[in-house]
Each structure stands twice: as structure tokens, then as C-alpha cells.
Amino acid sequence: MTSDLFVFLNTHTPVSSEDFEELMSYAEHCSFGKKVRLTDIGEVEHYMYFIQEGLARKFFYRGKNEVITHIVKEGGIIGSAASFFSGTASRYIVDTLEPVEALRFAKEKLEELYRSGRKWERIGRIITTHYFLLQELHLLDNIRYSTRERFVRFINDNADLVLRVPQKHLASYLNIKPETFSRLKHLLVKRKHE
């Protein structure tokens, strides 16, 4: 199970099995049911989670509406990262959409790991780079692509999530009005049958 993280790390930077074992001694395995809140608004985020199984999301409230900024499945990282990095109160809620199995890293454990050797500082920097780039790409995609393009690109890359995530959540994540999302989804079904 933990090997998913091993694969993930090695797609970014070489990590030996000995190093990985050392890393695991800093991690904590955790399981959550569906709709469990991992982080609340106003709390300081204590963990970053590597999802091994299940789905989680990050969102905030605009008035009564949820605005979803992240949906993360197996093989991805989630947490209220800005709060985790800066130590300030989270403006987001992190919760599970499906039961989740995850490895989580507490802030002080990661600090301890980084202090234990430059090798870990390096791995930490490379994974942070990856996480930073995902954010930047998501923001740029939201600006440079039209609603329709965002929809089609997402569906092509994440066919599984269309079945797993309620439509209203996907619409919020893609910053598309629910009505528009329904209309686009109909187009897609038609196109497949042609």
C-alpha cells in the first residue's frame, strides 16, 4: 500500500528503498470515512496527506455556496497547504468525498526529517516544486481556457472522476455554472455515440 508513495516520489526524484523506509518512520497511516472533515476554517493545518485510496477535496464558502479549489484522488497530495506552509489560520475546509486511506506527515515531523540531512531538504524542495507547479498550472488553465475547453480537458484527463464526484462539485471545481456543466455533459454523451 505504501508503495504508491514510493512510485510517486520516484517519478520526481530518485529515492532508494532504504531512504523510503526512513521516510515511512516519519509518516502516519490514517483512515477516514466518507464526509469526514480533516481541516476546518480557522484551524492551522497540521498535516499534508498523500491519498492512497479514496477522494478528498478542499473548498471554502462564498456566502452559502461551496467553492471547490481541489479534488484529489489516489496518488495525489492534499491539505490546506497555505496554512500548513505559513502557520496561519486556514481559509479552507478539507474533507473526504469517499472513504480515504492516506499517509500523513505532521509539520514538526517533516521539519525533523529536513533537519536530519541535506538529502531530505532536497527531496522536500523537489516535491514542493511539483506541488507549486500544479497550483500554477491550475490557475493558468482557469484563465487561458474557455469554459468548454476546461470541461473537455478535464473529462479527457479524469474520466474516472466524472463517475465518482457529484456533478455540482465538478462544476464548482472547474468554475463552471451547474447549468452549463449539464449542457456540456449532454454534448459529450452525444459525441461519444456518433
Added chain:
Amino acid sequence: MNEAKKNISPEQFGFVLKYLNHFMPLTETELSGLLQYCELRHFEKKAVILREGEMENYLNMVLQGLVRKYIRVKKNEVTLQLATEGHVIHAEISFLSRIPSLVTIETLEPATLLSISYQKMEEALENYPKGERLGRLILTGMYVKKDEKWYDRLSKTTRERFFDYIDQHPHMLQRVSQKYLASYLNIKPETFSRLKKLVPKRKK
């Protein structure tokens, strides 16, 4: 190459130190060591620093002047960043992933940049004692800033975005043309003009 260490003014040295101290304590000697990897670059007004499609080879801090980053969307330019003294600006994805840039970076005022090339950054990460740690912390700082901006864009009303920005950056209305500010704040130019007329009234 214009050696940063020799040519940087004491005042500029001061705000580079202040920026980095935000992430970790650095002595003046340590900063001098880091500046050996950097260079100073000067640009005229309206100079293109990086064109869309080119490879970003630098991470820059603005020491003087004003620099704009934008992305072309169909026939429009969307302003992504307006960087003034002490701000970090570059094409992040291109620089870090070594792929052609999606964005263009240009000066709106004559500018001096403190720059580190990709190659020199690699050397600094390798050889400068606090390099790896500093590199990671600068990235987290950039993440937090972007998160804030995105949160504002999604959560605030047009009016809130306008007045919050003007309150926090009162000089920018004089320094930057209205169309760039409107684009940066994701406000229609007509709406921006209307809101701008409310500024003097509001101060009384």
C-alpha cells in the same frame, strides 16, 4: 556579467535581506555569499524580458521599476502580475519544468532586476549551505501568495477586489495604466473607471 555583489546599493541589499529573512535568518555575510550566484540586469521602459514561447532562464527580484507578466488569451492579454520593488517575478512553469513559457514578461518602467539563472541556481542548491532549505521556503512563500490571490479572485466581489487593492497599493493607480490594473483585478474597464471615480469621495 554585471556582478550583483559589487553593484547592488546598500538600500537594495537591505530589502533583499528583508525578503529572505522572512523565510529564514541570514547574516549579511551569508547574503553576500548568495549574491555571488546572482547578476544585475537593467531594462528600458517597455522592454520585453521574456517572450511567450521562449525558455525562462531566470528567477528575478525587482530592485527598481515596475514589471508586468501577462498571458495571451485569444486576442486579449490577461495581466497576471504587476511587480514592484522587492517582488519576485518570472515564468514559474517554464523556469522550473524547463519548457517554453506560456507568459510574456515586460517592463512598464525602466527596471533593475536581481536575477539568478537556472544554472547558477542549481550550483547554489548544490554548494550554498542553506540553498536547499532556502529554495524550498521561497517556493512555499510563492505558493502562499498565489493562494491568497486566487482566493481573493474567487471569493471577493468586484468592488471588494478594487478597494482592497487600492487601499493596499495606493500608489499603483498613478504608476500603472488603468487597463492593466483592470485586467489584473479581473474587472471590466468600464466598471474600473466607475469605481475609480469613487476613490476621492471615499477618502473624506
